[in-house]
Amino acid sequence: MSDQERDLDELLLMLKETRGFDFTGYKRATLQRRVNRRLEALDLRGYEEYRDYLELEPDEFGRLFDSLLINVTAFFRDPAAWQVLRSAVIPSILTAKGADKAIRVWSAGCATGEEAYSLAMLLAEELGVEEFRSRVKIYATDLDEKALNIARAAVYTGRQLTDVPEHLRERYFETVDEGFAFRRDLRRQVIFGRNDLTRDAPISRVDLLLARNTLMYFNTETQAGIVRRFHFALTRLGHLFLGKAEMLLDHGDKFEPVNLRMRLFKKIGHTQAPGRLSWTPESVLTSEPLKRVSQLQTAALASGPVAQIVVDRSGNLALVNSRAEALFNLHPRNVGRPFQDLEVSYRPAELRSVIEQVELELRPIELQDVGWHRPGIVDAGVFQISVVPLQDSGGELVGMAISFQDVTRYRRLREDLEKANRELEHAYEELQSLNEELETTNEELQSTNEELETTNEELQSSNEELETMNEELQSSNDELQQINDTLNARSGELDRANRFVASVVRSLGEAVMVIDTELRVLMWSPGAEELWGLRADEAAGRNLQSLDIGLPLERIASELRHMVDGRTWTPPDGQEALAVEAVNRRGHPTRLKVTIYPLHEDETSVQGLILVMDVL
Numbered sequence: 001m002s003d004q005e006r007d008l009d010e011l012l013l014m015l016k017e018t019r020g021f022d023f024t025g026y027k028r029a030t031l032q033r034r035v036n037r038r039l040e041a042l043d044l045r046g047y048e049e050y051r052d053y054l055e056l057e058p059d060e061f062g063r064l065f066d067s068l069l070i071n072v073t074a075f076f077r078d079p080a081a082w083q084v085l086r087s088a089v090i091p092s093i094l095t096a097k098g099a100d101k102a103i104r105v106w107s108a109g110c111a112t113g114e115e116a117y118s119l120a121m122l123l124a125e126e127l128g129v130e131e132f133r134s135r136v137k138i139y140a141t142d143l144d145e146k147a148l149n150i151a152r153a154a155v156y157t158g159r160q161l162t163d164v165p166e167h168l169r170e171r172y173f174e175t176v177d178e179g180f181a182f183r184r185d186l187r188r189q190v191i192f193g194r195n196d197l198t199r200d201a202p203i204s205r206v207d208l209l210l211a212r213n214t215l216m217y218f219n220t221e222t223q224a225g226i227v228r229r230f231h232f233a234l235t236r237l238g239h240l241f242l243g244k245a246e247m248l249l250d251h252g253d254k255f256e257p258v259n260l261r262m263r264l265f266k267k268i269g270h271t272q273a274p275g276r277l278s279w280t281p282e283s284v285l286t287s288e289p290l291k292r293v294s295q296l297q298t299a300a301l302a303s304g305p306v307a308q309i310v311v312d313r314s315g316n317l318a319l320v321n322s323r324a325e326a327l328f329n330l331h332p333r334n335v336g337r338p339f340q341d342l343e344v345s346y347r348p349a350e351l352r353s354v355i356e357q358v359e360l361e362l363r364p365i366e367l368q369d370v371g372w373h374r375p376g377i378v379d380a381g382v383f384q385i386s387v388v389p390l391q392d393s394g395g396e397l398v399g400m401a402i403s404f405q406d407v408t409r410y411r412r413l414r415e416d417l418e419k420a421n422r423e424l425e426h427a428y429e430e431l432q433s434l435n436e437e438l439e440t441t442n443e444e445l446q447s448t449n450e451e452l453e454t455t456n457e458e459l460q461s462s463n464e465e466l467e468t469m470n471e472e473l474q475s476s477n478d479e480l481q482q483i484n485d486t487l488n489a490r491s492g493e494l495d496r497a498n499r500f501v502a503s504v505v506r507s508l509g510e511a512v513m514v515i516d517t518e519l520r521v522l523m524w525s526p527g528a529e530e531l532w533g534l535r536a537d538e539a540a541g542r543n544l545q546s547l548d549i550g551l552p553l554e555r556i557a558s559e560l561r562h563m564v565d566g567r568t569w570t571p572p573d574g575q576e577a578l579a580v581e582a583v584n585r586r587g588h589p590t591r592l593k594v595t596i597y598p599l600h601e602d603e604t605s606v607q608g609l610i611l612v613m614d615v616l
Contacts, residue, residue, distance in 0.1 A: 011047045012031070027218065034067045035064070038064055075117070084259050102135055105119060105139065105206065107138060109142055109197070109212070109213075110142050111144070113151025120182075129186070139203050141192070155178045199329060207238050255267060256268050313397060316338055318335065348381075359389070366387075367386075381406060382411040383405060385405075388401045516607070524539040550585075579594075592614065597609065
């Protein structure tokens with residue numbers, strides 16, 4: 001074996017131990033090709049590096065399984081084959097079953113469910129909807145849980161329904177937001193579940209088995225084991241429907257073709273559990289009755305619902321049924337091996353010491369509530385294990401029978417029942433407490449009702465008072481409206497007065513400023529803004545002497561104070577105005593004529609001064 005093949009085996013072993021998927025039976029070339037695609041996508045150099053990547057990135061497991069388990073399916077894929085199935089096989093099955101008998105179908109490798117629902121439509125058309133609901137069970141299985149979840153939802157796009165005839169689409173699908181959903185009342189007849197064809201027990205008593213393009217992914221040895229399981233699963237007149245890429249060339253003793261070109265086969269031969277040993281040794285089978293008894297023993301052991309193992313007097317594994325083989329991953333080649341070398345001897349429970357005790361005491365021993373967390377299964381299971389001594393007619397010990405009964409469901413039901421009882425008792429106590437609170441609340445409600453009646457009378461009285469107040473408020477509102485109208489009229493008058501004053505100020509000279517008795521600026525004309533570069537809102541309220549303008553205020557400040565005190569201003573040299581040298585806002589020297597006028601409210605008092613400045 002090359003290093004690459006050894007690394008691939010280790011990768012497959014890792015998938016089996018950590019995720020419960022056993023790909024060792026798949027075709028090596030197919031596995032290598034699909035795993036190599038993942039290596040290329042991740043830019044990894046080999047399988048060993050890929051194992052390290054899987055440990056660091058658990059989400060990669062899902063992408064790897066999607067690559068290995070290619071779920072290629074469609075409604076009525078290969079229409080000609082489905083037509084033969086409908087016209088030849090289904091009528092034959094219905095005729096053989098007779099009226100009112102249950103019809104069981106298994107869709108193995110169902111992927112996202114299209115083929116299972118295709119078969120459901122054909123059977124519903126053949127039987128009628130009511131009879132379909134009462135007689136048909138379709139078991140659809142796959143290894144891919146993601147695909148099974150899609151199948152259970154049963155919602156498909158219009159593109160996926162392209163191959164569904166229009167009359168079937170209208171009859172069996174309902175329009176939903178995401179697309180088209182298979183009818184809910186018929187969906188209950190299609191049961192989806194996870195099943196590993198290479199390990200798990202087959203579904204039994206099946207009339208029709210669909211395994212289309214499923215066998216092609218397995219090697220020859222694994223295919224043989226799966227075909228044996230299919231043969232065991234089918235009833236005496238059961239039919240097998242394969243994909244167009246598959247044949248049964250090496251299994252002519254188990255199936256005969258109904259239509260070889262369409263890959264439709266019919267079961268032949270008797271049903272015997274694959275890979276099982278008879279209870280009675282072949283050397284003893286010297287007559288037909290004994291052979292029939294042996295066959296019955298083998299069938300009874302193989303199809304039993306409880307996992308069973310038989311260990312002979314020498315401590316070697318002698319017999320194993322289908323359920324135990326699937327549960328503990330046993331194979332026919334394990335028969336004859338020492339039981340103590342097998343994993344089942346110490347997991348889920350230590351059985352070697354129990355066997356010794358049974359051998360010593362010759363009495364059955366039961367182990368109750370044995371927990372076991374199986375690889376790939378999220379929840380731990382609970383088992384009841386029984387070890388029973390097997391004795392011949394003379395009382396001689398010949399072996400041990402070990403049965404493993406899965407009581408997980410019953411244990412959970414018991415726990416749920418106990419929890420429900422506790423919750424019921426708690427709810428009963430709360431109910432009693434609630435009843436007492438309700439009685440108290442009823443008395444409080446009666447008292448509250450009386451208070452509400454009194455409050456209602458008070459509200460009526462308050463309502464009358466509010467109506468009176470509303471009338472008064474309305475009258476006040478009318479008066480306020482009149483006042484508002486008067487204020488608006490006065491505001492208009494003030495606006496006109498302000499405009500008049502502004503026009504008067506502009507007519508007095510090029511630049512005008514009005515100051516109060518504290519020499520604070522009351523008005524600053526546009527001409528003053530242009531002359532000194534200071535806006536009216538910047539000058540308003542500020543002392544004239546604090547303004548940084550080019551007017552030599554020190555020359556006129558004393559005159560301004562004299563006039564504020566009520567004296568008469570007499571310009572020097574007998575002039576009507578004062579001529580000063582100033583600097584305008586651009587920094588250019590300019591000569592101004594400054595005329596000062598007192599601002600009188602009456603003839604005796606001075607309320608401010610008006611300064612008029614003209615450029616000479």
